[in-house]
Every structure is written in structure tokens, then in C-alpha cells.
Amino acid sequence: MSNTEKKKLDRKTAKSVFLRLCTYVLKYWYLFIPAVLLTLFSNQLSLLGPKYSGEAIDALALSTGVDFKAVWENVIKMLFCYLLSAVMSYLLATLMIFLSQRIVYTMRRQLFEKLTTLPVGYFDKTPTGDIISRISYDIDTVNSSLSHDLVQIMTSLYTVIGSLVFMWNISKPLICVFIITVPAAILFTRYRSKIVRPLFSKRSKKLGELNGYAEEMLSGCRTIQAYEREEEIGRRFNERNRDAMDAYYDADYHGCIIGPGMNFINNLSLSLVMILGGMLYLFSQNGTVKAGSIFFITLGGVAQFVQYSRKFAGPINEFANILSELQSAFSAAERVFRIIDEEPETADKANAHVISDVEGNVEFRDVTFGYDPEKVILKGVSFKADTGKTIAIVGPTGAGKTTVINLLMRFYDVNDGETLVDGIEARDITRESLRRAYTMVLQDTWLFRGTIFENIAYGREGATLDEVKSAARAARIDSFIEGLPDGYDTVLTDDGINISKGQRQLITIARAMVSDSKMLILDEATSNVDSRTEIKIQKAMATLMKGRTCFVIAHRLSTIKNADKILVVRDGRITEEGTHDELLCKGGFYATLYNSQFS
């Protein structure tokens, strides 16, 4: 892409990000419109205050002495204005907080809900910390900008327009000064923001990377301690930290010119007004310019014009100051939108079946698949799993065992061929009902912060305590749970210190037992459980597997031996298929593997 094209694209994204943020604001028009009205009113009121105070001062500066009646009248008016204005600006602040909170709530929610629809591969590619950075830091940046800058912009606009009108009435030629300085200001900010915008994007990106690294290393802090690598990892963290802070500084370095720069332009126009005004006054005084001409100006006129142009400058300055905040908010919003726009798992077909009473017949027909279409992992794989049967998948590392599971669950869709459940092509079934038909126990035990009850009942909506208890009993984890001070109400903490990996796995097995799906996937489901416990839960596992179509990946012989069918997967193909005895007789790869353990 050429440089200019890229720039154009940058501008386009900035514009679309802005428009998109607007749609969020407009969605809450019932908060936004009152906010606009309140801004107008409270600004008007705060302008009225000085007017009454001026009148009050006039009343006390009369040559005839103080006119107390007029003073008190104005004082009361002032009190009224100021108090009302205070109430209104408080209302406005509150309203803006509600508005911005609604918006961030929606954004966070959209982002999170999007996450759950993304293909699982996304999470392998994207560091968790970066996702967290987007949902916390980036959205927070948008939030502070919305709640603060929006009101500021509205106020600025109001004051700028008001002041311009007044100035127009005083002297039209003097306005010409702004014909020079306003475009200068616009060009200047445009030029600066073109430089600054990519810097802000970089800053958000770098912070995301930093978070990703921090999150990853914190998850390994025990290992880092065991190797006494705190200094070294700290040093590497600091490299990223420095990168992120440098990006921050770069954005700041170029961004912080905008404020003083605008201020300079304002001061310049003030000076020019002074010079030009002084000249016009000089000409008006010495008669070169006649009264009634548009060039005519009085001393009071010059003074007033200066007053207004200072008033005019204030909000423009303010606007320039928040411009960099806006820039950083846009970059942040863009990162948020990028996840929201991420391609989700392909939608279910319009006429997709919702399968409910699944029998559990599964078939692969000539399935070809690769995560990267160039690198095929499964080549023309076909097999059939009849209802209630146990299929064991055996093969060396990287042969594609887990890939088969990924396709069964439709974490990925096949490139070629088809997978069928009860004779229906899986892509014609809604993902949710398809996945509901399966229960899965993985080697990777995943528990969330919540009570043990919640973690087990997670297997099926509406599971009762009794059901949970009997599942725990079957998984032989009941006595451990009941031995805990809070029993089933024990809250599992993030990295649960007093729960071993084996116990965690037993909890996930209990979770599977609570579920009533017709098909079961066991991917190294008991790898962390010691063999004594495994024997104890064998019966329960048998009950769990009974009547269900089971897919088993395991390296323990006992589980594989009893399978109804063993599939040997090598180099993406099924090379052998049959029962344990059949395969032994055949004397192929399986037999070699089996016999090797006795050598």
C-alpha cells in the first residue's frame, strides 16, 4: 500500500470511528438531548450572572450614592442565577456520567459477547493480557473522554458562536483577523493530529502488548521464583515497559504542542486585533474614517472586541487541549471496535436444525482439514461411531487426534468432506444444539472463580444440589469437598492453592457427570488423576460412558483397551481401525506400540 493511500485509510478509519462513537451517543438520545439543553441553559445562566453583577456595580457607583434597592435586586437575581446554574451543572455532570456509563457498559458488553462468539483459534493467537487491556484500559480511555470532553466541546461551541456574533456586531473589519488566524488554527491542528494520530494508536498497541506480557509472566510467577529469574524477567518486562512508555512519551511529546500552539495563535490574533483595532481607532479619531462607515470604531468598541476575542480564545484553547485526549480516545475506540468487528464463527445456516433427542451416531466422511489450508492435517478421514460405542483415537503426537475433537465440536469446520450426527450434516445443525449434544472433559482443567457447587452445576442448567452431590460422589471428590470448611460453597480462587491438579480434574469429571448429553469426549480426561483414584472412579466413568457415544484420547492402556473401536491416526490418515484384539492380530503400528511397553 502506498503511503498516501495508507494516510487516506487512516483518515477514513478515524472518521468512521468518530461516526461510530456518535451512534453510541445518539442511541441514548434521551440522555443526550437533555444534556445539550442543560449545557445551553447553564451556560446562559452563567453569562447572566456577570450581567447582573455589572448592573449591581453600576448601582453602587452612582454619583448620587448607593442605590441599595437596585443593588439588592441585582444581588438576589445573581444569587438565583448562580444557584440555579450550580444545580444545572451538577445535573449535567450526573447526566453525562450516566450517559458515558451506559455507553461503556454497552461497549464492554458487546466486546465480551463478541469474544464468546469468536473461533477458539483467536484465543490461541491473541494474548489474554491484550484482550484485557482493550476491555479495561481502552474502554476506560473512551469513557473519560466521553464524560468530560463531550460537555467541553458543546460549551466551547456555544461560547465560540456567541462571541463571534457579538464581534460581528461590533466591527466587521476586525473579524478579518480571524480569517487569517482561524484557518491557521485549523491547518495547524489538522497537521499536528495527522502526526499525532498514529502515535496514539501505537501507544494503545504497546500498552496492550505490555499487558499481554505482564499477564503471561504473572501466570508463571512460581516458576520464575523457582529459577530465581525475577531480575531477568523484570528486565525483559522493562524493555516492553520502556517501549510502551516511549510510545506514550512520543504521543505526548508531539501532542503537547497543540495546546500552547493554539494558545499562541489565539494570542497572535489578540495582538493583531490590538494592532488593527488601534489603527482603525486612529483613523476613526483623525477623521480618515467617517462615523457610520464599517471601518469606524470607538475606544469602547475596541475594548469590547478585545474582551470577546479573549472569551472566544478560551474555549478554542480548551478544545485544543482536549484534542489529544480525543485522539487517544479514538485510537482506543478503534482497538475496541476491532474486536467487535472480528469475524465470528460463521453463522448457523438459516434453516439449520436444532437437534434435541440425539441418538449419537457420528460419522466422518472423507474429511480433509488444516488450520492453515496450505498445511493439511487430516487427509480424507472417514469413520463411523455408532450410538453407545466407545471410539479410542490413538496416534503419535501431532497426528491430528485433538483436531478430530475440534471438528466434532465444530470449533472448526472441515475444508472438505462432511461430518454427520444422526445422519445430519453437522454444518446444517445449529452450533449450540450440536455442542449441547456433547460433553467434554479435557486435560486442561478449567474452573472459574465461584463455589464448587457452581463449578460442578456448570455442566447442566438447573442442576440441583443433590445431583451435584451424587456426581461428586461418583467422581470420588465428595469426601474432599465435604472436608472443606465450607463444603460445596467453598469458593475456588484463581489458582486454587489447596486444590491439586488432580482434584481439579475430578471436579471437571463431576461436571461432565451432571450433564445429560448423548455424546462424550474424553481428551486425556484422567491424566492428572492418580491411578488408585482412577480405579475408584472407573465404575463411575463406566456409568458416565454407558449409553453414550464416546470419543477417547488417552495414553493409558486401560481406557483404550476396552474401546469398541480403536482408530490409529498417523500423518493425518486413519491407518488402522478395529478392536484391541483385532489390531494386535494385525501386527501393525498399534501392535508395535503395545508390545514396546513390555520390552
Added chain:
Amino acid sequence: MRRVIGYLREFAGRMTVGFIIKTLGTIVELFLPLILSHILKNVIGRSMKDILLWGALMIVCSAAACILNVVANRMAAKVSKCFAENLRRDLFIKTLRLSAAQTDSFTIPSLESRITSDTYNVHGFINMIQRLGVRAPILLIGGVGMTLIMDARLATVMIALLPLIFVTVFFIRMKGIPLYAKVQRSVDSMIRVVREDSQGIRVIKALSKSDYEHRRYDKVNCDLVHDETKAGVIMGCVNPIMTAFMNLGSVGVIALGAFLVSKDVSDPETVIAFMQYFTLISMAMMSVTRMFVMYTKCSASASRIAEVLESSEDLPVFEEDSLPNKDTDAHILFDSVSFSYSGKKNNVDNISFSVKQGGSLGVIGATGSGKSTLIKLLLRFYDTDEGAIYVNGKDIRTIDKKSFYAMFGTVLQHDFLYADTIIENIRFGRDVSDEDIRRVTKIAQADGFIENFEEGYDRVLSQHGTNISGGQKQRTLISRALAAKPPILILDDSSSALDYKTDAALRKALAENMRDTTIITVAQRVSSVKDCDTVIVMDEGRIIGMGTHEQLLETCPEYKEISDSQMGGAFVE
């Protein structure tokens, strides 16, 4: 807050220079209205030359103010950048140094948000205060000084306002800081759910739990919105209240002014000038208020950071006098060790055993029997409640951390790989040569699969090593443990995903190549421990059998049961 502000000390010089430049810039800018009124009063209407001259002076002042402000802002940005960088670096290293118990009580998501969002808050404040913190005080002090000189009686109005302002600030600060602390806690919870779900996405999808997770997230999201709104609504009243006070003050000045003028003790011109200054003071006051709101938010974050930085060394290194050496020839000695995580039931109870230099120990037992706890105690992630652990006769609590951990090569149960090349994951930031790494990968049976990758040792792993299989992960981790030729090797359940053949080859290679290394193996498979000099069998935190494989088959029925059940153990990877 003080602890965090302490990080600014080293930048005191630069900050002072920046402060001076900013002050100069502000003063130069304040000249502009003076020049302006001078022109209006004295110059205008006289000569073209004077107008141009004074006008040019204004432009010069404007330019000077612009340059000075830019320089000062950049200096401020630099200072706050370095400040935040140092703060975050120390915070991160401190976090890595926290003991296991401390990490558990802070929780990882909370530590993470302290390193990220709390540090941002403080950074933002430091940056802001340097930019805004100069002009407002100058105007405020200058303004108040001027008003006192002009008319002390009128100034009493302002003095009367002070207690009101003070009370408001105090009250809101009291309310605000805990509210922001609560916001940050809600941020922690929100982050926790996102973190959990990113890691458990497969399970969530498999169980079609998206709706459940949406609800779970919605709850923390709503809590966060609620807390932020509450904090915002409280802090949102600062500005209107302050504005109202200052405006009331101006009303008071006029009322009092009218009285004074009527009594002929003051004149209208003073009142008018006084009002001008009062407006100036009000505006400065508003700036201060804005900083105050930021300060409140920042100090909640700062105290969360300080909490981590100041957390005491949980596992200090003791003097040898207090914990005497033990006269023993054992390399590792557990002497009547008991420990409980919760302080209630002992997780390991009265454990004693010893391993001699170059010896090997196997630990086997049921899930939750305390095997890994033994390892955690040996590595001093926790200190024992009773009894002591000795390495080379020294109580491990007296050995400094650097030389202590240098003795170990460890594979933990929950061990971690990170997004980097395989070779870097093995090297783990230590000074280990490429040859050594190639050598140890051979022992760990990892060379084969690594060399099979197109990129070989430079193959990049994804986070948590999700792009290689369980067995490959374990062999990479074992390579890491072996790389620095440690005197003690700890393998906690680190070959469970290896197939039988590879496991056996690994044992053999270890025995041949690591003769002088003391090896402790925790496993569920008898085959992994049966060649150890000593095997201990754990059950519910106690040792229920100790001896060689053959002895245990005779004396320990539980061991025999495990052994019989495994009949050759694993099959294929």
C-alpha cells in the same frame, strides 16, 4: 501515596527546572493582559508607531509563552514517563517476588490491574499536575495577595469562604477515595471474568455456556458501572459546589461593597477591580478543583500500588544463629515437617526423610495426598509450620535466595511456557550455551521433535505453549530444568503425558547423564519412580510407606495396589 510520590524524588531537579520554565511561561503570558490594558489606556489613539511596537511586543510574548510552555510540557512528559516506567518496573519485580500466600491473597487479576490501570491513573495524574499545577497556584496566590492589599475588609468575604471550601474538600475526599478504591476492586473482578473466559473458551463453547457467561459478565459489568457511577456522581458535585461558593463570594463582595461605599470607607473603583480579581481567583480555584478530583482518583490507585510495594518480605532469610545447621551427610533432609495452607487441617503431617547426594527419591500417592505440597515446601514457596528442611545440612530458611534457587532445576505441576522460541523457553533468561541446550534436550528426549520443526529450536510457541502437545511441553520443561546442570532436580508430575517408551528412555538418560544430581520425582506412575533409591508413599499428608520398589511391594499394600493397577502404565503419547 507517599510511597509512590517518593518515586518523583530522583526527578526533583528536572521537575524544578520544568517548574521554573513553566512559571516563566505563565508569567510571560500574564504580561499579555497587562500590555493589553496599557495599550487601551495609554497608547491607543496616539501614534501608529507605538501601536505597532506594543503589538509586536505582544506577539513576542505570545511566542515566548508558547515555546516555554512546549518545553515545560515536554519536560513534564519526560519526567512522568520515567516516573511511571520506574514505578511499574519495581511494582512488577516486587509482584514476581511475592510469596505464594501473598499472591493468593492479592489474586493475579488484581495484581495485573495494579501493574496496568492503577499505574496509568498515577501516571496521568503526575503528568497533569505538572502542567496545570503551576498556573493555577500562581493565579491563586497572586490574586489573593492583590485582593488583600486592595481592601482587607472585602477580602474577609473570601476568608469566610475558606472553611466552607475546606470542609467540602475534606468531606468529598473522605467519600471519594474509598469509592474509587471500590471501583478498582470492581475492575479486578471484571478483568478476572475476561481472563477466565479467554482461557476457558473451549469448555464454554463445548458446554454452550455463552449465555451463562454473558450473565456472569453482565453482573461484574453492572457492578463496575454502578461503582463508577456512584464515584462519578459524588465527585461530579465538587465542581458545581465550588463554583457556587465562589459565585456566592462575588455576591457577598458586592453586597459588602455596597455597604462600604455607602459608608464612604471604600470607592466603586476598588469594588470593580476587586471583582476582576475575584473572577481570576475563581477560575484558578476551578483548576485546583479539577486537580483535586484527579488526585482523589489517583490516590486510590496509588495506595493499591503502595500496598504491593510495601508488603513485607513474607519469607525472610534468617540468621544462621537462630536456625542452626544440622550435622548430616544427607543432601536433602526433611525433619518432622508439618504444614497447613489454611491453618486448620495439616496438609502434610510430620514428614521426615532424607536423600543423599546424587541419590534419587520418588514420591507417589493419591490425588491430594500432599505430594506437591512437599515440593512447594522444599522450594520454600511456603515456610513449614513445624519441623525444618535442610539442604547440605543448612536450614533452607537461612540460605539466601539466589544461591538457594541456583541449586534447583525444577519442573512444577502447573508449569508454564510462554510466547517465545523453544530455545528461549529452555534457556529461560539464564546464561546457558546453545551446546548445553542441545545436550539437555537429548537427555530430555526433546531433540527429536524440536528438530522436526521447520524452524527447529527457533520455533515460536504461543502463550502457555498451546501449539505443542502435552508431552512436548513436558519434555521442553524438563530440558529447562536440566539446562543449568543443577545439583538438585525436581520433577513434579512432569512426565505424565509421556508415552511409556519415552518415559523409560528419559529415566535411563537421566540416570546415565546426571549421576551427581540428586533427583526428586513426584509421579502417579509406579514406572516413573520404581528405579529410585527410595520411594515414599503419601496418603492424606502422611508417609505410609518408605523404601525401595521391591521393599514397598512387600511392606506397603497401597503401593502394591497402585503398582498392580498400572501394569505397564502409559501406552502412547
